[in-house]
Amino acid sequence: MRLVLSLTAIGAVLFALFNNCSAGSFKSAQGSSSEDTYGLSKIRCSDRDERAANRIYVLSANEYVNIAEDLFPAAKISDLVSQTSGLPVTPDQFEGNLELQKQSGFILDRMGIINFFAANLEVQARTDCGGILDAKCRDKVVRTYLYKIQRRSISASAISTILNETKDLTFSHFIKFLFLTPEFHFKIYSNPMTSYEFAVKLAMTLSGSFPDDELIAKHSSLIGNRDAIRGEILRILSNPKNLRRFSSRFWGRWTNVHRLLGFSLPTGTPFDLKKQHDDFLTKIEAALLSDQRLSELFYSANGKEVPDSLLSHPAFTMVTSRVMGTEIRSNYVQRGVNVASRLLCIEMPSLPEATSQEIAQAQDEARNMSALEAINFHRAKPQCAACHDVIDPIGVSMERLDPFGNYRVEFHDGSPIHSEGTILGRRYGNLNSMVRAVAESPDLAKCYVQNLRAFVDGPEAERVGACDGEVHIEESPNTSMLDTLTDILASPRFFERFSTPKQAMWAQRKRLVTHLYGTGLRRNQWADSEIEYWLDVYQASGYVAVIEGIFLSAEMSKSTPTSEAFVDRLYIVLIGRAPTSEQLQSGVSAVNAKSRKAYISIFLTQSPFTTETKAIWE
Amino acid sequence: MSHLIRRRKFLIDLIKASAAVGIAPYLSNLNIAQAQAANYKYFIAIMPHSLALLFPQRPVTIHNNFFAGYGNWQFQGRGSLSEFDAIRANLLVPRGLTNEVSGGLVGHFLEQGGFLTGYPTRGASSYDLLLAGADNTSGAPAGTQSIDWMIAQAYGFQPLALGFSDRGYNEAEAPHFFRAISWSSPTSAQFPVFDSKALLALLKTRLDCNSFFATRSSAATRVSELQQEIKLFSLVEKEYTKRLRVDRSYSSEFDQYIQDFRNKSLQLSQNVESLSSGGSALAHLQWVCDWSGPAYSSPHPPQDEGYYLAKCKELGTLATKALQSRVTNAVTLSIVLDQNHHRMHYISDLDVGRDGNSHEAIISHGEGVKRYMGLAAQAVIHLVNELKTAGLFQDTLILFGGEQNDGNTHTAQESPVLIIDGKNPGWHGANVGTLSSNGQPPRAHPYSSLLVDILSRFGISRSNFGSPYNIRGVGNRGIF
Numbered sequence A: 001m002r003l004v005l006s007l008t009a010i011g012a013v014l015f016a017l018f019n020n021c022s023a024g025s026f027k028s029a030q031g032s033s034s035e036d037t038y039g040l041s042k043i044r045c046s047d048r049d050e051r052a053a054n055r056i057y058v059l060s061a062n063e064y065v066n067i068a069e070d071l072f073p074a075a076k077i078s079d080l081v082s083q084t085s086g087l088p089v090t091p092d093q094f095e096g097n098l099e100l101q102k103q104s105g106f107i108l109d110r111m112g113i114i115n116f117f118a119a120n121l122e123v124q125a126r127t128d129c130g131g132i133l134d135a136k137c138r139d140k141v142v143r144t145y146l147y148k149i150q151r152r153s154i155s156a157s158a159i160s161t162i163l164n165e166t167k168d169l170t171f172s173h174f175i176k177f178l179f180l181t182p183e184f185h186f187k188i189y190s191n192p193m194t195s196y197e198f199a200v201k202l203a204m205t206l207s208g209s210f211p212d213d214e215l216i217a218k219h220s221s222l223i224g225n226r227d228a229i230r231g232e233i234l235r236i237l238s239n240p241k242n243l244r245r246f247s248s249r250f251w252g253r254w255t256n257v258h259r260l261l262g263f264s265l266p267t268g269t270p271f272d273l274k275k276q277h278d279d280f281l282t283k284i285e286a287a288l289l290s291d292q293r294l295s296e297l298f299y300s301a302n303g304k305e306v307p308d309s310l311l312s313h314p315a316f317t318m319v320t321s322r323v324m325g326t327e328i329r330s331n332y333v334q335r336g337v338n339v340a341s342r343l344l345c346i347e348m349p350s351l352p353e354a355t356s357q358e359i360a361q362a363q364d365e366a367r368n369m370s371a372l373e374a375i376n377f378h379r380a381k382p383q384c385a386a387c388h389d390v391i392d393p394i395g396v397s398m399e400r401l402d403p404f405g406n407y408r409v410e411f412h413d414g415s416p417i418h419s420e421g422t423i424l425g426r427r428y429g430n431l432n433s434m435v436r437a438v439a440e441s442p443d444l445a446k447c448y449v450q451n452l453r454a455f456v457d458g459p460e461a462e463r464v465g466a467c468d469g470e471v472h473i474e475e476s477p478n479t480s481m482l483d484t485l486t487d488i489l490a491s492p493r494f495f496e497r498f499s500t501p502k503q504a505m506w507a508q509r510k511r512l513v514t515h516l517y518g519t520g521l522r523r524n525q526w527a528d529s530e531i532e533y534w535l536d537v538y539q540a541s542g543y544v545a546v547i548e549g550i551f552l553s554a555e556m557s558k559s560t561p562t563s564e565a566f567v568d569r570l571y572i573v574l575i576g577r578a579p580t581s582e583q584l585q586s587g588v589s590a591v592n593a594k595s596r597k598a599y600i601s602i603f604l605t606q607s608p609f610t611t612e613t614k615a616i617w618e
Numbered sequence B: 001m002s003h004l005i006r007r008r009k010f011l012i013d014l015i016k017a018s019a020a021v022g023i024a025p026y027l028s029n030l031n032i033a034q035a036q037a038a039n040y041k042y043f044i045a046i047m048p049h050s051l052a053l054l055f056p057q058r059p060v061t062i063h064n065n066f067f068a069g070y071g072n073w074q075f076q077g078r079g080s081l082s083e084f085d086a087i088r089a090n091l092l093v094p095r096g097l098t099n100e101v102s103g104g105l106v107g108h109f110l111e112q113g114g115f116l117t118g119y120p121t122r123g124a125s126s127y128d129l130l131l132a133g134a135d136n137t138s139g140a141p142a143g144t145q146s147i148d149w150m151i152a153q154a155y156g157f158q159p160l161a162l163g164f165s166d167r168g169y170n171e172a173e174a175p176h177f178f179r180a181i182s183w184s185s186p187t188s189a190q191f192p193v194f195d196s197k198a199l200l201a202l203l204k205t206r207l208d209c210n211s212f213f214a215t216r217s218s219a220a221t222r223v224s225e226l227q228q229e230i231k232l233f234s235l236v237e238k239e240y241t242k243r244l245r246v247d248r249s250y251s252s253e254f255d256q257y258i259q260d261f262r263n264k265s266l267q268l269s270q271n272v273e274s275l276s277s278g279g280s281a282l283a284h285l286q287w288v289c290d291w292s293g294p295a296y297s298s299p300h301p302p303q304d305e306g307y308y309l310a311k312c313k314e315l316g317t318l319a320t321k322a323l324q325s326r327v328t329n330a331v332t333l334s335i336v337l338d339q340n341h342h343r344m345h346y347i348s349d350l351d352v353g354r355d356g357n358s359h360e361a362i363i364s365h366g367e368g369v370k371r372y373m374g375l376a377a378q379a380v381i382h383l384v385n386e387l388k389t390a391g392l393f394q395d396t397l398i399l400f401g402g403e404q405n406d407g408n409t410h411t412a413q414e415s416p417v418l419i420i421d422g423k424n425p426g427w428h429g430a431n432v433g434t435l436s437s438n439g440q441p442p443r444a445h446p447y448s449s450l451l452v453d454i455l456s457r458f459g460i461s462r463s464n465f466g467s468p469y470n471i472r473g474v475g476n477r478g479i480f
Helices: A009-019 A032-038 A061-071 A077-084 A108-128 A135-149 A158-166 A169-179 A195-207 A215-223 A225-235 A241-254 A259-263 A273-289 A294-298 A314-319 A332-343 A353-365 A372-379 A382-398 A433-441 A442-457 A481-488 A501-520 A528-541 A543-551 A554-557 A563-574 A581-593 A594-604 A609-617 B003-021 B029-031 B066-070 B080-090 B147-154 B198-208 B209-214 B219-245 B248-276 B280-289 B306-325 B359-365 B367-390 B447-456
Strands: A055-058 A186-189 A321-324 A326-330 A421-423 A426-428 B042-045 B089-092 B158-161 B331-334 B398-402 B417-421 B430-434
Touching: A009 A195, A009 B398, A061 A077, A061 A195, A061 A241, A077 A108, A108 A326, A108 B198, A108 B248, A135 A158, A158 A528, A158 B248, A158 B430, A169 A382, A169 B219, A186 A195, A195 A215, A195 A225, A215 A225, A215 B306, A225 A481, A241 A259, A259 A273, A259 A314, A259 B398, A273 A294, A273 A314, A294 A433, A294 A442, A294 A481, A294 A563, A314 A321, A321 B198, A332 A382, A332 A442, A332 A501, A353 B089, A353 B219, A372 A382, A382 A421, A426 A433, A426 A554, A433 A609, A481 B248, A481 B417, A501 A528, A501 A563, A501 A581, A501 A609, A528 A543, A543 A563, A554 A563, A554 B066, A554 B417, A563 A581, A563 A594, A581 A594, A581 B080, A609 B447, B029 B080, B029 B147, B042 B147, B080 B280, B080 B417, B089 B147, B147 B331, B147 B447, B158 B306, B209 B248, B219 B248, B248 B280, B280 B306, B306 B367, B367 B398
Parallel strands: B042 B331, B042 B398, B089 B430, B158 B331
Antiparallel strands: A055 A186, A321 A326, A421 A426, B089 B417, B398 B417
């Protein structure tokens, strides 16, 4: 695998650190030759402007629940679960990756959650303080719980400020205050992270909750220390509660098996959804902790046609089936899509409306055909084939397993299930060899890494650019799953966000143009197309053309009808403050004697613009 | 084109935009009837997805047999509007509105995505429409907002969005809808879009029903509690302001949360005043606070027609109570019966409607659409009666309609819409719009013009909206 590690100021340090690692499947970039291969030596990665901003994510429903479980072991968590079920989610992504949203009531609508936490902490405080809820008790509550609630290091002065500011509140309202703070609801990591934040993100990733005291005690020795990180991963996941949180939050979603818990089977169906779901995750957990390879989890020869595999597990066969009235039927399309799209990351072509209609019509036409006839009918239709060429080799072969995971050779209507063909460039002759082809495929390993990164780093994983100070994670089905997890959590991307200088430049220009609209034109709103237009101008003709264009617009004339207003606005927008009386007088005279355009030219070539803010625009 | 020429064009466009303010609106009759601005207090949009309705006068070239049956968008004969006879006095029918844009593209409003913004979410369009904010509808220009949102925001409210969920409700297509009161939070695991019962609980919290209940017993205790809460929210506001200073890139999000806390404090302060002076100022809260709530939680289109109608009526009652309790001034009701309009009416010669009618019955008699329209009309009439009983109808404007006039071909050369004008009982189902003299269909007029006109009736000036020309100088003329 080719590796890339670009060199930021921080990255250079990391480079040295990672080169010293003795274990692990990832490899670091081998000096400048790798960089030259990618032309990275031409890119300066020192622009920290765009990188400096925090990215903030909101606690997910499960994270609220996990934190409550860890804070209040005796609480009735089901009361909280009902409060969190309506929280917004990011569809088709892992939970916990939802960024802040501008939405009225976004925090206030969490009052049910806040009240749950506040009520339970108050009960705990009564016990801790012997029923005396005085100032001393408040101090104790803050010192004992706030670093867990807010998941950050709390200084003595911060404690003192909080106690002082809330002294007029009743004890109940004081407790409620702690759970209304942004640091409780939001996951805020600076860039790059502090070592404390690193420990918090590690804990949030693995256990979906705040770090325990042992992890906090080790926080300063973790960054860059792969062995120490691996040790902590094992320690945290050796707690069955944490292990199940991790497996359900990542594996449950990646495989889609989490949906099983929402199924409603016909009465009397001999299938325990919860038991099968849990058994599925248990199998994964055992493989993870015993350092198994990914391919082993998906294929283990047992001398039978149905191999020991996640794909043949009843939880997987059921989740890829459908309940139709009183009957449960496997669905080869669902199975094919689930494996191809979710587990192998094969992109399905998008369907235009017209094709969707044709497919609907084809489904109608195939209504009275046998299962086998319908499959062949679809394959013969060109508009269906683009997807079915991918879906069918997997999906049809998997039909050898009924919804309950039992082996069979016929569809429900008695037509034969053919289980041979080609998948991922490999011939297979039966279900066993098809599953093996999937398990040993590099696509599976690649997709696993891709999904694990999305789970760990959230949308950040999508945002990194060519300047990403990144090590490549080994994408091989023969790699230990624990090693891959360790590599990802130990990689620079886990604790630092990177962007290219070009990205930073465009972001900066966009901020300046929107500043001209907001502060300059006094607009609250504008269209993207307007901003894009001026960015084009910026690129083609420079910042002077942009400033002139907007300051000489009819809209600006209307907004600054007098020369005084115009000069005043120019100073506020371009210097960041109002002009002195001398500057105002001089500017007005220039505008009146010449023109607004002439004055802008003068303004842009003289102090204070040239000495104070010109550099920002350039 | 050099930047100088482009800039010149941009400036010219800006001038044209400001000149557009004086252009006569589409619904001139409505304006004549209502001379002053801000005539209406309440806005309700009702969206029965895909009515698969008909051209009223155009010679028909498709589905001839179908057109011989029920369904024409008119009162006469077997027109589908006859179902609305009971409220015909207040009903007017805009004609000639089209969602078909350049190149004969299909119109598919996808519920809120287009019905309340005028922007077709499928198929390209050149409309630069309602460029007024940060909320975007997928495919529409950035800033496109829905009119329910704008009407609510103009008066400091959030809109309420109610309805069945299966068609087109995803955040990418209609993000503004997901920002309505009733969307993100009041849901349950079983009903992840929204849950009517959970919604009522949320409204009770938002309205501070505890203060309303205190008017009947323990006002003094409640006042003391409220004063603590006001202090609490004031401190919380400071915490978010501190955070805002650190995380400037999230300034608009934090601004929103801070504003929420301020509004909450303001509301609580008003409640303190009300309780201190006897509590009569909180009387309007009774409509929600005292209501035991809807019987149904499910937002999904039910198979059973009786259930469907009961649920629709219940949503109408909920909407009325929300307006009475002043939790909002704008409500959308999406009463789609089936997520797939093709299945609901007809799609091909092989199709049988979801109502079980034969192909022949559907084609010849329009049984599917007839029954659907009958149910939808009953739900609307129920809503109007509720509004009348509550004394709100005379201040209400209702926009009812679907996005396609032919659900099979996805076209909307004449959008099937009607307006129920609570203020004026003199419309008697009149056609409004420019009809051609030879009985041909009226000259096509952008559907979005109607939306802009409606906004003007809520005191939101036409001058707030986008340029009449595409601002970047590409594409067709805009909406005026």
